[in-house]
Amino acid sequence: MPELPEVETVRRSLLPKLAGHTITGVEIFWPRAVRYPEPEAFAAAIRGRRVEDLERRGKHLIIHLSGEQSLVVHLRMTGRLLYRDEGDEVSPYTTVLFHLDGGKALHFVDVRKFGAMHLVCAEEWDQVQSLRGLGVEPLSEEFTPAYLAAMLEGGRGPVKGRLLNQQRIAGLGNIYADEALHRAGIFPGRPAGSLSPVEVERLHAAIREVIAEGLAHRGTSVRDYVDGDGRAGAFQERLRVYRRTGRPCLRCATPIRRTVVAGRGTFYCPQCQEETGTGAGPQE
DNA sequence: AGTAGGACCTGGTGGC
Protein backbone atom coordinates (compact mmCIF):
# COMPACT_ATOMS: atom_id res chain seq x y z
CA MET A 1 0.00 0.00 0.00
CA PRO A 2 1.92 2.63 1.47
CA GLU A 3 3.98 4.80 -0.72
CA LEU A 4 5.20 8.17 0.45
CA PRO A 5 1.81 9.95 0.73
CA GLU A 6 0.27 7.05 2.63
CA VAL A 7 3.13 6.69 5.11
CA GLU A 8 3.21 10.45 5.65
CA THR A 9 -0.55 10.43 6.27
CA VAL A 10 -0.10 7.68 8.85
CA ARG A 11 2.67 9.72 10.48
CA ARG A 12 0.51 12.84 10.67
CA SER A 13 -2.46 10.95 12.06
CA LEU A 14 -0.44 9.10 14.69
CA LEU A 15 1.90 11.82 15.89
CA PRO A 16 -0.56 13.75 18.08
CA LYS A 17 -1.91 10.53 19.55
CA LEU A 18 1.25 8.57 20.20
CA ALA A 19 3.54 11.35 21.37
CA GLY A 20 4.06 11.18 25.11
CA HIS A 21 2.76 7.63 25.53
CA THR A 22 4.94 5.08 27.26
CA ILE A 23 5.05 1.55 25.88
CA THR A 24 4.16 -0.69 28.80
CA GLY A 25 4.47 -4.01 27.01
CA VAL A 26 4.51 -5.73 23.65
CA GLU A 27 2.97 -8.94 22.34
CA ILE A 28 4.57 -10.47 19.26
CA PHE A 29 2.19 -12.78 17.40
CA TRP A 30 4.31 -13.14 14.26
CA PRO A 31 7.97 -13.16 15.28
CA ARG A 32 9.28 -12.61 11.75
CA ALA A 33 7.72 -9.15 11.78
CA VAL A 34 10.42 -8.22 14.29
CA ARG A 35 13.65 -8.17 12.31
CA TYR A 36 16.02 -6.69 14.87
CA PRO A 37 16.92 -7.41 17.58
CA GLU A 38 15.66 -10.91 18.43
CA PRO A 39 12.01 -10.82 19.55
CA GLU A 40 12.80 -11.39 23.25
CA ALA A 41 15.44 -8.67 23.26
CA PHE A 42 13.13 -6.43 21.26
CA ALA A 43 10.33 -6.82 23.79
CA ALA A 44 12.64 -6.25 26.74
CA ALA A 45 14.28 -3.21 25.19
CA ILE A 46 11.11 -1.42 24.13
CA ARG A 47 9.24 -1.76 27.41
CA GLY A 48 9.22 1.50 29.34
CA ARG A 49 10.19 3.69 26.39
CA ARG A 50 8.28 6.88 25.74
CA VAL A 51 7.28 8.04 22.25
CA GLU A 52 9.00 11.33 21.51
CA ASP A 53 8.51 11.98 17.80
CA LEU A 54 7.53 10.42 14.49
CA GLU A 55 9.55 10.85 11.34
CA ARG A 56 9.20 9.53 7.80
CA ARG A 57 11.98 8.60 5.38
CA GLY A 58 10.85 7.25 2.04
CA LYS A 59 8.27 4.63 2.91
CA HIS A 60 9.64 4.12 6.41
CA LEU A 61 7.91 5.38 9.52
CA ILE A 62 10.40 6.05 12.31
CA ILE A 63 9.08 6.25 15.86
CA HIS A 64 11.68 7.98 18.00
CA LEU A 65 11.67 6.72 21.57
CA SER A 66 13.25 7.83 24.80
CA GLY A 67 16.70 6.43 25.51
CA GLU A 68 18.04 7.09 22.00
CA GLN A 69 16.12 4.18 20.50
CA SER A 70 14.05 4.30 17.32
CA LEU A 71 11.42 1.91 16.07
CA VAL A 72 11.66 1.74 12.30
CA VAL A 73 8.45 0.42 10.75
CA HIS A 74 7.92 -0.59 7.13
CA LEU A 75 4.31 -1.36 6.23
CA ARG A 76 5.22 -3.02 2.91
CA MET A 77 2.06 -4.10 1.09
CA THR A 78 -0.70 -4.46 3.64
CA GLY A 79 0.59 -3.18 6.98
CA ARG A 80 -1.56 -0.91 9.11
CA LEU A 81 -0.67 0.89 12.32
CA LEU A 82 -3.81 1.53 14.34
CA TYR A 83 -4.19 3.54 17.53
CA ARG A 84 -6.80 1.80 19.62
CA ASP A 85 -8.25 1.54 23.11
CA GLU A 86 -7.01 -1.25 25.31
CA GLY A 87 -9.63 -3.98 25.08
CA ASP A 88 -10.65 -3.13 21.51
CA GLU A 89 -10.93 -6.08 19.17
CA VAL A 90 -7.58 -7.44 18.02
CA SER A 91 -7.62 -8.47 14.38
CA PRO A 92 -6.42 -12.02 13.65
CA TYR A 93 -3.93 -10.40 11.27
CA THR A 94 -2.24 -8.48 14.05
CA THR A 95 1.47 -9.33 14.03
CA VAL A 96 2.63 -7.08 16.87
CA LEU A 97 0.62 -5.37 19.61
CA PHE A 98 2.05 -2.55 21.70
CA HIS A 99 0.38 -1.77 25.00
CA LEU A 100 0.51 1.91 25.91
CA ASP A 101 -0.10 3.73 29.17
CA GLY A 102 -3.43 5.51 29.57
CA GLY A 103 -5.42 2.49 28.40
CA LYS A 104 -4.33 2.72 24.78
CA ALA A 105 -2.67 0.35 22.33
CA LEU A 106 -0.96 0.39 18.95
CA HIS A 107 -1.84 -2.52 16.67
CA PHE A 108 0.36 -3.54 13.77
CA VAL A 109 -2.08 -5.37 11.51
CA ASP A 110 -0.68 -6.97 8.38
CA VAL A 111 -2.60 -9.48 6.27
CA ARG A 112 0.29 -10.49 4.06
CA LYS A 113 2.83 -10.37 6.86
CA PHE A 114 5.49 -8.64 4.76
CA GLY A 115 5.69 -5.68 7.12
CA ALA A 116 8.79 -5.39 9.26
CA MET A 117 10.13 -3.46 12.21
CA HIS A 118 13.56 -2.79 13.68
CA LEU A 119 14.43 -1.30 17.06
CA VAL A 120 17.75 0.47 16.71
CA CYS A 121 19.95 3.06 18.34
CA ALA A 122 22.10 5.42 16.27
CA GLU A 123 24.98 2.95 15.90
CA GLU A 124 22.65 0.19 14.73
CA TRP A 125 21.01 2.20 11.96
CA ASP A 126 22.67 0.01 9.32
CA GLN A 127 20.68 -2.97 10.58
CA VAL A 128 17.79 -1.57 8.56
CA GLN A 129 18.91 -2.54 5.11
CA SER A 130 16.18 -0.66 3.30
CA LEU A 131 17.27 2.61 4.92
CA ARG A 132 20.84 2.28 3.69
CA GLY A 133 21.63 4.50 0.73
CA LEU A 134 18.07 5.73 0.48
CA GLY A 135 17.63 8.30 -2.30
CA VAL A 136 16.31 11.84 -2.12
CA GLU A 137 12.85 12.83 -0.99
CA PRO A 138 10.83 13.86 -4.06
CA LEU A 139 9.40 16.94 -2.35
CA SER A 140 12.79 18.12 -1.06
CA GLU A 141 14.87 20.87 -2.62
CA GLU A 142 17.49 18.29 -3.53
CA PHE A 143 15.13 16.72 -6.01
CA THR A 144 15.69 18.98 -9.00
CA PRO A 145 15.27 18.37 -12.73
CA ALA A 146 19.05 18.09 -12.88
CA TYR A 147 19.01 15.38 -10.22
CA LEU A 148 16.34 13.48 -12.13
CA ALA A 149 18.28 13.86 -15.38
CA ALA A 150 21.45 12.50 -13.77
CA MET A 151 19.46 9.65 -12.27
CA LEU A 152 18.07 8.61 -15.65
CA GLU A 153 21.17 9.27 -17.72
CA GLY A 154 22.52 6.35 -19.69
CA GLY A 155 19.87 3.98 -18.44
CA ARG A 156 18.88 1.34 -20.96
CA GLY A 157 16.28 -0.24 -18.70
CA PRO A 158 12.76 1.19 -18.38
CA VAL A 159 12.35 4.64 -16.87
CA LYS A 160 9.72 3.23 -14.52
CA GLY A 161 12.30 0.87 -13.00
CA ARG A 162 14.47 3.84 -12.06
CA LEU A 163 11.55 5.66 -10.50
CA LEU A 164 10.82 2.65 -8.31
CA ASN A 165 14.43 2.33 -7.17
CA GLN A 166 14.46 3.65 -3.60
CA GLN A 167 18.21 4.31 -3.80
CA ARG A 168 17.47 7.02 -6.35
CA ILE A 169 14.16 8.49 -5.19
CA ALA A 170 12.71 7.49 -1.83
CA GLY A 171 9.01 6.93 -1.58
CA LEU A 172 7.69 6.40 -5.09
CA GLY A 173 5.84 3.14 -5.60
CA ASN A 174 3.87 1.50 -8.36
CA ILE A 175 0.78 3.70 -8.22
CA TYR A 176 2.46 7.10 -8.12
CA ALA A 177 5.09 6.06 -10.68
CA ASP A 178 2.36 5.15 -13.19
CA GLU A 179 0.39 8.29 -12.44
CA ALA A 180 3.44 10.54 -12.78
CA LEU A 181 4.47 8.95 -16.09
CA HIS A 182 0.97 9.39 -17.47
CA ARG A 183 0.83 13.04 -16.47
CA ALA A 184 4.20 13.57 -18.09
CA GLY A 185 3.12 11.75 -21.26
CA ILE A 186 5.95 9.23 -21.06
CA PHE A 187 5.58 5.50 -21.74
CA PRO A 188 6.82 3.59 -18.63
CA GLY A 189 8.90 1.17 -20.72
CA ARG A 190 10.96 3.87 -22.43
CA PRO A 191 14.68 3.44 -21.78
CA ALA A 192 15.56 5.77 -18.89
CA GLY A 193 18.33 7.41 -20.87
CA SER A 194 16.13 8.15 -23.88
CA LEU A 195 14.14 10.99 -22.32
CA SER A 196 14.67 14.44 -23.78
CA PRO A 197 15.45 17.35 -21.42
CA VAL A 198 11.90 18.60 -21.90
CA GLU A 199 10.51 15.20 -20.94
CA VAL A 200 12.73 15.08 -17.86
CA GLU A 201 11.37 18.48 -16.82
CA ARG A 202 7.81 17.31 -17.32
CA LEU A 203 8.44 14.11 -15.39
CA HIS A 204 10.04 16.01 -12.52
CA ALA A 205 7.02 18.31 -12.27
CA ALA A 206 4.60 15.38 -12.57
CA ILE A 207 6.27 13.43 -9.76
CA ARG A 208 6.05 16.36 -7.38
CA GLU A 209 2.49 17.02 -8.46
CA VAL A 210 1.14 13.49 -7.89
CA ILE A 211 2.93 13.13 -4.56
CA ALA A 212 1.63 16.49 -3.37
CA GLU A 213 -1.90 15.71 -4.52
CA GLY A 214 -1.75 12.27 -2.94
CA LEU A 215 -0.76 13.90 0.34
CA ALA A 216 -3.50 16.51 0.05
CA HIS A 217 -6.05 13.71 -0.33
CA ARG A 218 -4.55 11.68 2.53
CA GLY A 219 -3.29 8.87 0.35
CA THR A 220 -4.69 6.23 -1.99
CA SER A 221 -6.88 3.45 -0.59
CA VAL A 222 -7.12 0.83 -3.30
CA ARG A 223 -7.57 -2.03 -0.95
CA ASP A 224 -5.94 -2.15 2.45
CA TYR A 225 -4.53 1.22 3.21
CA VAL A 226 -5.92 3.30 6.09
CA ASP A 227 -4.30 5.88 8.36
CA GLY A 228 -3.64 5.56 12.09
CA ASP A 229 -7.31 6.16 12.85
CA GLY A 230 -8.48 3.55 10.36
CA ARG A 231 -9.62 6.20 7.87
CA ALA A 232 -9.27 5.56 4.14
CA GLY A 233 -7.60 8.06 1.82
CA ALA A 234 -9.30 9.69 -1.16
CA PHE A 235 -6.69 9.89 -3.90
CA GLN A 236 -7.97 6.70 -5.55
CA GLU A 237 -10.81 8.83 -6.91
CA ARG A 238 -8.29 10.93 -8.80
CA LEU A 239 -6.17 8.17 -10.32
CA ARG A 240 -5.95 8.58 -14.08
CA VAL A 241 -4.45 5.24 -15.13
CA TYR A 242 -3.79 2.95 -12.18
CA ARG A 243 -6.22 -0.01 -12.28
CA ARG A 244 -8.31 1.64 -14.99
CA THR A 245 -7.73 -0.96 -17.71
CA GLY A 246 -10.21 -0.55 -20.57
CA ARG A 247 -11.65 2.65 -19.19
CA PRO A 248 -11.23 5.88 -21.13
CA CYS A 249 -8.19 8.04 -20.63
CA LEU A 250 -9.40 11.17 -18.88
CA ARG A 251 -7.38 13.28 -21.30
CA CYS A 252 -8.05 11.67 -24.69
CA ALA A 253 -10.66 8.92 -24.07
CA THR A 254 -8.41 6.16 -25.46
CA PRO A 255 -8.88 2.95 -23.41
CA ILE A 256 -6.21 2.53 -20.73
CA ARG A 257 -4.01 -0.54 -21.13
CA ARG A 258 -2.24 -2.80 -18.70
CA THR A 259 1.18 -4.30 -19.37
CA VAL A 260 4.19 -5.39 -17.33
CA VAL A 261 7.23 -3.11 -16.99
CA ALA A 262 10.14 -3.72 -14.62
CA GLY A 263 8.23 -6.76 -13.39
CA ARG A 264 5.29 -4.70 -12.19
CA GLY A 265 1.73 -4.34 -13.40
CA THR A 266 1.76 -1.08 -15.36
CA PHE A 267 -1.10 1.08 -16.57
CA TYR A 268 -0.82 3.63 -19.34
CA CYS A 269 -2.63 5.44 -22.12
CA PRO A 270 -1.34 4.23 -25.51
CA GLN A 271 -2.26 7.58 -27.06
CA CYS A 272 -0.81 9.99 -24.48
CA GLN A 273 2.23 7.81 -23.72
CA GLU A 274 3.70 6.68 -27.03
CA GLU A 275 6.11 3.77 -26.83
CA THR A 276 8.41 5.30 -29.37
CA GLY A 277 8.64 8.54 -27.45
CA THR A 278 8.44 11.27 -30.03
CA GLY A 279 8.79 13.83 -27.28
CA ALA A 280 5.55 15.39 -28.41
CA GLY A 281 4.12 14.79 -25.00
CA PRO A 282 0.52 14.85 -23.86
CA GLN A 283 -1.84 16.66 -26.17
CA GLU A 284 -4.31 18.95 -24.56
C1' DA B 1 26.10 -2.51 -13.51
C1' DG B 2 21.72 -3.45 -14.09
C1' DT B 3 17.87 -6.03 -14.69
C1' DA B 4 14.69 -10.06 -14.51
C1' DG B 5 12.53 -13.60 -11.73
C1' DG B 6 11.31 -15.92 -7.65
C1' DA B 7 10.31 -15.70 -2.74
C1' DC B 8 7.88 -13.97 1.18
C1' DC B 9 2.15 -14.35 2.62
C1' DT B 10 -2.93 -14.22 2.21
C1' DG B 11 -7.19 -12.51 0.26
C1' DG B 12 -9.89 -10.43 -3.45
C1' DT B 13 -11.33 -10.36 -8.09
C1' DG B 14 -12.15 -11.28 -12.90
C1' DG B 15 -13.24 -14.58 -16.20
C1' DC B 16 -15.19 -18.74 -17.56
Next chain:
DNA sequence: TGCCACCAGGTCCTAC
Protein backbone atom coordinates in the same frame (compact mmCIF):
# COMPACT_ATOMS: atom_id res chain seq x y z
C1' DT C 1 -23.66 -19.03 -8.79
C1' DG C 2 -19.15 -21.25 -8.14
C1' DC C 3 -14.62 -22.14 -8.80
C1' DC C 4 -9.90 -21.01 -9.67
C1' DA C 5 -6.26 -18.88 -11.82
C1' DC C 6 -4.31 -14.65 -11.48
C1' DC C 7 -3.21 -10.44 -9.27
C1' DA C 8 -1.83 -7.28 -5.43
C1' DG C 9 0.52 -0.82 -3.38
C1' DG C 10 7.33 -3.68 -1.56
C1' DT C 11 11.76 -5.38 -0.90
C1' DC C 12 15.41 -8.90 -0.91
C1' DC C 13 18.08 -12.58 -2.95
C1' DT C 14 19.88 -15.07 -6.75
C1' DA C 15 20.99 -15.63 -11.39
C1' DC C 16 22.17 -13.92 -15.69
